Amino acid sequence: MSFFRVKALRRIAAQSYRMSELAAELASDRPYLTLVVDDLEQRGLVQRTQHPTDRRCKIVSATPAGQAAAARANxxxxxxxxxxxxxxxxxxxxxxRITSELATLAHED
Incomplete structure (x- = not known):
C-alpha cells in the first residue's frame, strides 16, 4: 500500500470525515482522493455512508480491519x-535540533 493510502487510512481511523474535509486535510484533489478511498474500501479498510443531514456528501470511516491496519501503521x-x-x-x-529547525523553516514558506 502506498504511503499516501496509509496516511489517509490513519486519518480516517482517527475520525470519520466528509470526503471534502479529508481532501483538504490531506491537501489532495478530490478525484485522486476518490481513487484512494475506492481502493481502501475495496480492501475492506474503510466504508462510505450517507451523511445524516446532507444527501450530497458521504462520510468515510474506518472498518474494524481499517482500525487494526492503522494501528499497525502507527x-x-x-x-x-x-x-x-x-x-x-x-x-x-x-x-x-536540526529537524526542528527544518520543520520551522518549512512552515514559514
Whole structure:
C-alpha cells in the first residue's frame, strides 16, 4: 500500500470525515482522493455512508480491519530504526535540533 493510502487510512481511523474535509486535510484533489478511498474500501479498510443531514456528501470511516491496519501503521511509523536507536544521546539531540529547525523553516514558506 502506498504511503499516501496509509496516511489517509490513519486519518480516517482517527475520525470519520466528509470526503471534502479529508481532501483538504490531506491537501489532495478530490478525484485522486476518490481513487484512494475506492481502493481502501475495496480492501475492506474503510466504508462510505450517507451523511445524516446532507444527501450530497458521504462520510468515510474506518472498518474494524481499517482500525487494526492503522494501528499497525502507527506502531511501525512510531518505531525508530535500529541505526537511529544506536546513536549516542548527543547525536540524537543534534538531529532533533536540526529537524526542528527544518520543520520551522518549512512552515514559514
Amino acid at each position: 506502531a511501525i511509523l512510531g518505531t525508530p530504526p535500529p541505526a537511529l536507536l544506536a546513536l549516542p544521546a548527543a547525536d540524537l539531540a543534534t538531529l532533533d
